[in-house]
Amino acid sequence: MSGNHERAALVPEFPFSYRRIIEADEVRVGKHAWRAIIGHGHAPEHLSLFSKEANTLIAGDMLLSTISTNVSVWSIDPEGDPLRLFLDSVARYRELPEGVLVLPSHGKPFHGAHRRVEQLEKHHRERLAELEDALKQKPHSACELLGVLFRRALDTHQTFFAMGEAIAHLHYLYYAGRAKRRVDPDGIMRYATR
Numbered sequence: 001m002s003g004n005h006e007r008a009a010l011v012p013e014f015p016f017s018y019r020r021i022i023e024a025d026e027v028r029v030g031k032h033a034w035r036a037i038i039g040h041g042h043a044p045e046h047l048s049l050f051s052k053e054a055n056t057l058i059a060g061d062m063l064l065s066t067i068s069t070n071v072s073v074w075s076i077d078p079e080g081d082p083l084r085l086f087l088d089s090v091a092r093y094r095e096l097p098e099g100v101l102v103l104p105s106h107g108k109p110f111h112g113a114h115r116r117v118e119q120l121e122k123h124h125r126e127r128l129a130e131l132e133d134a135l136k137q138k139p140h141s142a143c144e145l146l147g148v149l150f151r152r153a154l155d156t157h158q159t160f161f162a163m164g165e166a167i168a169h170l171h172y173l174y175y176a177g178r179a180k181r182r183v184d185p186d187g188i189m190r191y192a193t194r
């Protein structure tokens with residue numbers, strides 16, 4: 001019982017108020033002004049901050065240096081199209097200077113935001129094309145397509161996130177009119193090309 005009490009003491013109480021930061025708001029930190037850039041797809045409202053004076057972007061999870069951001073359909077929004085939202089959001093980083101210093105939440109800081117956006121767009125275009133090729137053969141569930149998107153063995157934790165990403169890619173194709181879907185008699189949703 002004391003273990004639970006000790007853990008509870010470490011959790012702060014909810015604040016009485018907060019300041020919501022929305023798109024284009026300016027936040028002053030030290031001597032620099034930081035412009036809010038709100039992204040979607042990875043999280044409902046992901047805050048990144050750009051300082052023109054410092055030529056620096058605090059990108060969080062929206063723009064990572066070497067890995068792709070997790071973009072998943074979650075149970076709270078089962079019909080969502082997070083991949084479209086994510087791609088629309090990261091494309092906006094092209095508005096920033098080419099040489100901006102990017103501070104991601106994972107990995108090392110880097111320059112070359114425009115190039116990284118292009119790499120992410122290419123990565124997702126290739127995964128979508130591979131899914132479409134598989135769906136031309138026969139209808140597939142998200143689970144049946146994990147091997148198309150992920151070419152390595154996945155543990156339980158990784159499979160959880162991989163399923164969310166597979167569904168996000170299938171939803172992208174479905175909402176773009178590039179795939180159809182149906183619930184089969186076994187209760188499993190399967191996707192096919194039109």
